Amino acid sequence: MDIRPEPFVPPAPPHRERLLGPIEVIWTALRNPLELWGKVSYTLPWLETKFFKERTLIVNHPGLIRHILVDNVSNYVMSEIRQLVLRPILRDGLLTAEGEVWKRSRKAMAPVFTPKHSRGFAGQMLSQTEEFSRKYAAAGAGGAVRDISVDMTELTYAILAETLFSGEVAGNKETVADDVDQLLHRMGRIDPMDMLRAPPWVPRVTRIGGRRILDKFRRVVAETMLMRQERMRKHPDDVPQDFLTLLLQLAGPDGLTMDEIEDNILTFIGAGHETTARALAWTLYCVAESPSVRQAMEEEIDRVLASGADPVEWLELMPWVRAAFEEALRLYPPAPSINREAISDDSWTSPEGKTIRIDAGVTVLVMPWTLHRHELYWEKPRAFMPERFLPENRGKLNRFQYLPFGAGPAPVSARPLPCRKR
Template identity: 50%
Template structure:
């Protein structure tokens, strides 16, 4: 009788998926002052274990009911079936409006509908397909520049910010925005870092006229953006006066031609797209490179797909459909680190979802950060498993358990643009480059406007 144990040879065992870094949920409720301290430092640290296990979590803050919805059918009810009953949460608007003012992200009612209608033509499938060539050209330029930096360690978040701004410049503004790239990246980081900081006065419901010290630093970058945009608008208006048929049909032209949008509203929307629109893709790309650096088997699969498929394609508009593995790693990255961490609303009138009563005035919290890592919805929710988003598995997902671009009427207008951009960027950069994580410890994860690493993502550039 043999006493031999079953083989545990590494080659015979499937690789263990990488557990993506995240704050550890607390097991006990936070005290009043503990909540304020935690929410102002890093909002995603306020969540306890219940929020990742239960379909609903009900509580109160300063007497106002707070209801966390994690169940997909509840998300559908609030954002799709009855959206007119749920308006932007006041705290969200306090954070965003001082800098974005009446941009598409913060506008409501008739202004939002008018703006969305004006912008929509630039994000049709035909237009987005036309953007893929300049997207690819800018990615090729970035790949060449990074190959020249082989062996150096860089913050990959900074590099992806430079790339996505370059793509935004080329596609939505036809290279009419004049800005030094590194200065732009620094100003963007300061702008969004300030805009995304929760101040204790916000949590206590203090009047808006009281200054929020944490956000004062963002005013300098806001002035930088507005000065840059004012020059861009004047330049384009002169082009339109000189040759109305010769200007490019891009986002800037559509905004200037839109009925009913004031000069300030046009500026607000350009700032929204420059300051926030490209940032979500930049962060998601950076997280994707980091996750792949920690998952060698997944990295090998993506590189194999790119090496095999890319030479057979005639045009970058084909990349998204032809590279399902590359798309899957990006989508899994957005699950673990969602671009939109919260989609919170305030109930105007009483409502009911199944047995759950929602009183008028309640804060209704739909948090992709929670839903994307919820034990009820995902197997091994904290692990990097791109197979979830391969075509044969993606169709099994509930539409309302994965919300990287939001949901309902206010879903991100640039979602298709961002997916095309990301897959093209990954394919072109990874064709010749590899990025190795160079941090001494795993990154600390914080929430500002986006989910981001607290101290950047240091990565060493290697040529393949």
């Protein structure tokens, strides 16, 4: 007899039962885009929809996802909507660069992510986390109610500032985290003009005020880079080997331009700050509502800490901790959609013998949000069940069934990208 407790089912928008009209689609996308997806999005391997006569293919089948993102990646460019939203902020950062720019940047930055450098970052992460933990324990001594999402935003920014800049940030350090939140809130959201494919020069009402914050934040990044370059010139033997130094060492004709370094610093701040904070907050929330999972994690943590293992090895020695985090990423993926657009006609046949045609110009949405909650690929898809990701169960998962951070190389651009304004 199975005596396991029923798993916790965390909150999520209900599956929509009816089709929405064009105006309803725009309004829902502005309020919460996750409410757009109806029941069929969670039950069919793929489906086609139309918005203002524009065809969109929503893809959930792991094999078709691999075909689009990896096997035939040259036939797909990043969706115009995605680039209209993100390129004004990130320009040629890794998330928005395409084709040769992406390849050159990815190759240049590969040495930054070697195990040697990762071990150094791990030490910085640990020291910031321990300091935050001490403050957190003192602040909660009186039993005050805490907002875990705010707390994790504070923690992740402290870690980010230390690993990127060793704490050496130009301007007012106390306001930088708030500036990041304001920037992403004002500039990182889809606007009705984006959905209507209006060119970049058409004003986006929802981003009024965002340009001022973006310009301010880019000035902070540029001044921080200049401060570090000056230190590298004057005191070459006393320079922290953090992310900023490693990137600046890549500057040159065979590496990155200074503009691209600035773009990538902004990308890592934007992508590494909010996404990590949200993932940690959802993990802690789900674990707090799952006593058996919490107990397994706490026993595992106590055992590993008592062993004296190097902190760099902790994650591999804590399968329950890792599994809980990965399950939270499944339920609340940092990137709820991966948008592409077909360049030429394409087709794909499933192992079951069903063929899907993808015409040139069709927008393709790979939706981690619906894929991760899909009834064809997950048992109890809405439930928090970290055991899915324990080592003995991982082999049951298709590589393209779980995509918290996407997959495959950046596609080659086949159209002019929004211009860079300096």
